[in-house]
Amino acid sequence: MKQLIILLFFSVLLFSCQDKPAPEEEISADSIFLLDSKWQNEEGKELQLRDLKGKNLVVVLIFTSCQTACPMLVADMQNIYAKIDKKKLKETSLVMVTIDPENDTPEVLKEYAKARNIYGEPWIYLRSDKESTRELANVLAVKYKKISPVVFSHSNIITVFNKNGEMVSQAEGTVNASGIAETVNKL
Numbered sequence: 115m116k117q118l119i120i121l122l123f124f125s126v127l128l129f130s131c132q133d134k135p136a137p138e139e140e141i142s143a144d145s146i147f148l149l150d151s152k153w154q155n156e157e158g159k160e161l162q163l164r165d166l167k168g169k170n171l172v173v174v175l176i177f178t179s180c181q182t183a184c185p186m187l188v189a190d191m192q193n194i195y196a197k198i199d200k201k202k203l204k205e206t207s208l209v210m211v212t213i214d215p216e217n218d219t220p221e222v223l224k225e226y227a228k229a230r231n232i233y234g235e236p237w238i239y240l241r242s243d244k245e246s247t248r249e250l251a252n253v254l255a256v257k258y259k260k261i262s263p264v265v266f267s268h269s270n271i272i273t274v275f276n277k278n279g280e281m282v283s284q285a286e287g288t289v290n291a292s293g294i295a296e297t298v299n300k301l
Contacts, residue, residue, distance in 0.1 A: 141164070141167075141278070141279065142278055142279070142280055144281070145278055145280050146163050146250070146253060146275060146279045146281075147164035147166075147167055147278070147279035149163050149246075149250065150162065151163065151243075151246030151250070152242060152243075152246070153241065154220050154240070154241050155238055155239060155240060156220050156227055156233075157220060158220040158221075163250075163279065164279070166207060166279075167277065167278065167279060169206055169207045169236075169277060170205055170206045170207070170274065170277055171206070171207050171209050171273075171279070172191065172206065172207070172208050172209065172273070172274050173209045173272070173273045173274075173275065174187050174190075174191055174211070174271070175210075175211045175212075175213050175250075175251060175254065175268065176188065176210055176211070176212060176213070177212050177217070177266055178212065178214070178217070178218050178223065179214070179265075180266070183270050186270075187272070188210070188230065190272060191272070192230075192232060194208070194272075195232075203236060205277070206236055207236050207237075207238050208232075208236050208237050208238070209239075209240060210227075210237070210238070210239045211239075211241075211247070211250060212239070212240070212241045212247070213247055213256075213258045213266055213268060215241040215244060215247055217264065218241050220239075223239035223241065226239070227239055254271060254273050255269070255271065255284070256268065257269045269286070270286065271284055271285065271286050272284065272285045
């Protein structure tokens, strides 16, 4: 009996000394990672915004059939990409979110990215349902309105988030050279 008690004591002691998973870091009340919406990337993989935690994010809302502002916003994102220090680039994701989830399927997003040679790391393309897209747009202060089945009127805002999903910068309109440098400096 004494040996059983000693064995139980050491079993409890051993169990209590085992590595326990670290508690998950709390997410700030200012973080976009609090949004519970579900998204799909250009590969069709489902994710939540919190899955992007740990990298700085440069986010812009676009739609692939846009012939006016979106090509300029995409060019701005390419210019930002070109100016980011390579070490910092490993800590950064450039995120394009469609405001036209009906037409911008994962396949369309992937084709769009490949056609512009902005595919793969650090580029991420996201689509969700209309409600989740509108919720994110509201958080980013991006206004948009569907004008026809394939045309939207929308704000042109590039937003930078830190690794915890907290907004650190926004640039309104298409970004000029000094605006690109300022955006890059926020990473």
